[in-house]
Amino acid sequence: MTTTPARPPELPARASEPVVRVSCVRHVYPDRTQVHLCGLDFVVERGQRVVMLGPNGCGKTTLLFHILGLLEPQEGEVAVFGVNPARHWNRIRERVGVLLQNVDEQIIAPTVWDDVSFSPRNYGYADAEVERMTREALERVGVAHLRDKVCHYLSGGERRKVALAGALALEPELLVLDEPFEGLDPASRADLVDLLNHLHREHGVTMVMATHDVNVVKAMADVVYVLVGGGEIVAHGSPEQIFRDPDLLRSSNIEPPVLAELFAHLETMGVALGRPLSLDDAARAIVAWGDRNARRVAPTATAASPRPKTESGELRFDFADDAADGDDEKPARPRPPRAPRAVPGDRS
Ligand SMILES: Nc1ncnc2c1ncn2[C@@H]1O[C@H](COP(=O)(O)OP(=O)(O)OP(=O)(O)O)[C@@H](O)[C@H]1O
Numbered sequence: 241m242t243t244t245p246a247r248p249p250e251l252p253a254r255a256s257e258p259v260v261r262v263s264c265v266r267h268v269y270p271d272r273t274q275v276h277l278c279g280l281d282f283v284v285e286r287g288q289r290v291v292m293l294g295p296n297g298c299g300k301t302t303l304l305f306h307i308l309g310l311l312e313p314q315e316g317e318v319a320v321f322g323v324n325p326a327r328h329w330n331r332i333r334e335r336v337g338v339l340l341q342n343v344d345e346q347i348i349a350p351t352v353w354d355d356v357s358f359s360p361r362n363y364g365y366a367d368a369e370v371e372r373m374t375r376e377a378l379e380r381v382g383v384a385h386l387r388d389k390v391c392h393y394l395s396g397g398e399r400r401k402v403a404l405a406g407a408l409a410l411e412p413e414l415l416v417l418d419e420p421f422e423g424l425d426p427a428s429r430a431d432l433v434d435l436l437n438h439l440h441r442e443h444g445v446t447m448v449m450a451t452h453d454v455n456v457v458k459a460m461a462d463v464v465y466v467l468v469g470g471g472e473i474v475a476h477g478s479p480e481q482i483f484r485d486p487d488l489l490r491s492s493n494i495e496p497p498v499l500a501e502l503f504a505h506l507e508t509m510g511v512a513l514g515r516p517l518s519l520d521d522a523a524r525a526i527v528a529w530g531d532r533n534a535r536r537v538a539p540t541a542t543a544a545s546p547r548p549k550t551e552s553g554e555l556r557f558d559f560a561d562d563a564a565d566g567d568d569e570k571p572a573r574p575r576p577p578r579a580p581r582a583v584p585g586d587r588s
């Protein structure tokens with residue numbers, strides 16, 4: 241009979257120390273491919289959600305492998321919870337949950353239950369604890385129904401969820417996630433965003449993530465790091481700061497989120513509504529803009545009829561008026577005369 245083990249002895253990391261620091265790391269693979277993760281230091285503070293963006297092959301996975309101690313830098317420094325992970329992984333591994341980009345590399349047991357319970361069993365937790373930890377991890381990720389399934393037969397998305405359940409089983413303080421949304425359907429993707437944000441909010445879990453899915457970044461990131469080819473770390477900032485810089489995005493081969501593109505495009509049309517990145521913020525910006533227009537067009541409008549309507553009953557918005565309003569908005573552009581609307585069947 242096994243017993244519940246104590247966590248590893250207290251580590252030297254002080255509360256004020258970053259959870260992760262990667263400073264100018266150089267790694268040369270055996271075939272001489274060189275990745276030089278230099279430029280800015282990559283720093284993750286306790287409780288932060290940090291997302292890494294960059295083109296294919298720029299070195300995101302290489303950077304994560306250094307954080308996980310799977311690679312040792314030939315130059316530069318890596319510290320996780322205050323220790324060198326390549327040398328002292330045993331001292332921190334129970335505090336770190338991992339989802340690799342290639343999940344097949346981490347699913348090792350024949351069945352889902354065996355796989356997700358592997359770490360708790362391996363750390364010598366009591367049977368009842370192993371049962372609880374495994375069940376809760378499977379439930380959190382929404383794959384409890386797969387517990388007896390043979391891993392080999394899982395679909396791609398199921399495989400990723402099972403691997404994530406394995407990463408969560410030990411209730412880690414730091415989650416390292418490489419392309420966690422790859423292959424997930426929209427509902428599963430939204431569920432995963434909710435789950436990760438819940439872990440962050442309720443349990444203070446720190447997260448480092450590489451993704452190409454720019455549309456989740458606003459919902460998922462406190463800080464964004466941008467890498468370019470070769471591994472240079474060229475920028476970091478809030479999602480708003482990063483997505484406001486089209487030159488930066490172009491140089492890093494990053495497609496801006498749909499909302500960022502839409503609102504940038506509206507700006508070029510003379511409708512400056514800011515750069516909201518979430519649906520909620522976008523809806524609020526549009527409603528506020530509509531209300532401003534309503535007040536301007538019909539100053540006597542009441543709460544019962546807050547916005548003026550056209551003859552056909554549609555709400556009326558005046559683009560040119562709005563664009564002239566506000567400090568950072570572009571000057572109004574004259575509107576071309578509108579061509580009369582064709583009536584179906586009318587060929588005159
Ligand atoms: N084991 C390896 N041997 C040789 N070269 C490698 C190895 N692993 C990665 N590389 C190379 O290192 C560079 C960085 O790869 P990495 O996987 O870190 O990129 P990435 O930013 O994660 O890309 P992606 O967005 O496609 O996941 C690439 O040029 C890749 O070909």
Ligand SMILES: [Mg+2]
Pocket residue numbers: 300301302341418450
């Ligand atoms: Mg990668």
